[in-house]
Amino acid sequence: MQALPPNFYTQDVDAVAQALIGVILTVDGVGGPIVETEAYDAADPASHSFVGRTRRNAAMFGPVGRAYVYRIYGLHRCLNIVCGTPGSAVLIRAIEPRFGLDVMRQRRGVEMASRLLCSGPGRLCTALAIDLTLDGASLNELPFLLTDAGESPQIMTGPRIGISKAADRMRRYGLKHSPWLSRQFPDESAALHHD
Template sequence: MPKPLPRSFYLPPPDTVAQALLGKLITHRDEGEKLTGRIVEVEAYFGADDPAAHAFTGKTARNAVLFGPPGQAYVYFIYGMYYCLNFSCEPAGQAGCILIRALEPVKGMETMARLRGLTPGVKPALLTSGPGRLCQALGLTRALHNGLDVTNPASSLFVHDDGYQPASILATPRIGIRKAVDWPHRYFIAGNPCVSGPRNSF
């Protein structure tokens, strides 16, 4: 059984944790099956100091997970149809987080395709390229997964390390936001076909 990354991994600032997450594996144990993808694209958000962050205006019922211990899943709903997965970071009370923007499928691709309503054998990018797609492919929802401790070995959702090291990491401004649009805190593995946004540094 893979060992989840420890809570200490999530203690540094969001930009540090975001880059360290690239190449790590996310696994969701779903009805006895393991659905696994490698993290290839992320964005860092800085809480109270970041106008684009959910926590910028303070703690609410919606974003309370971000203010808790590091290493918790923060799942939110957007556009009335998609879920997005984040991980809290920094010490409790400091609401930093990392948005997982894209995965490269590793295990359970037939189930991922079914959950996405696609035919088995489709291109991997169609399964997990984009925040909404990857949540569908892994079967993640706010009701079931928001607030899960991903550092707990008993958790159905966790992050682990198989030793993979990205050859090159690129950074660009974050995408899909209206505030702090020039902050260069979107990070991705150079050359990976599952990256969801622009694939060159701006």
């Protein structure tokens, strides 16, 4: 497995969102393959960057290959990967918990089925100890490590989850038939092939 090259993040946000499916994400050695993502850019009414640069979303306008971490509902944190044009980022919605399961369970504070550890952006950030101190951090440096697993997974696409604006846009991507998704894809979703 090889670390993702820095130019990986210069691609279009939808291309990165698809290409991240199957990539191994670890934070201090804890994590697993990414199985679900969503794409956002500055022209998207559902994106934090749609209103322009603010203190909260500044990382989205900074260098590509950085983390954009924010808090939702005053409680949960979400990890995004800054890429493409300014104001673009990929939300990491779910991973398959593969490395450091005991650590993840301890951080989540409960003994639970592995399937629930990282199925959703808030759960994922808690399990991987991703907090606001990592906002703007380089994904090419520790504690982050993103590596190409060298596979060509079959990818599903469908509408994004938990948004009210532009909810019909097909910008959610996931590993087909993965039990680790935050929510299964609708039957009408189209299958894509990762190149």
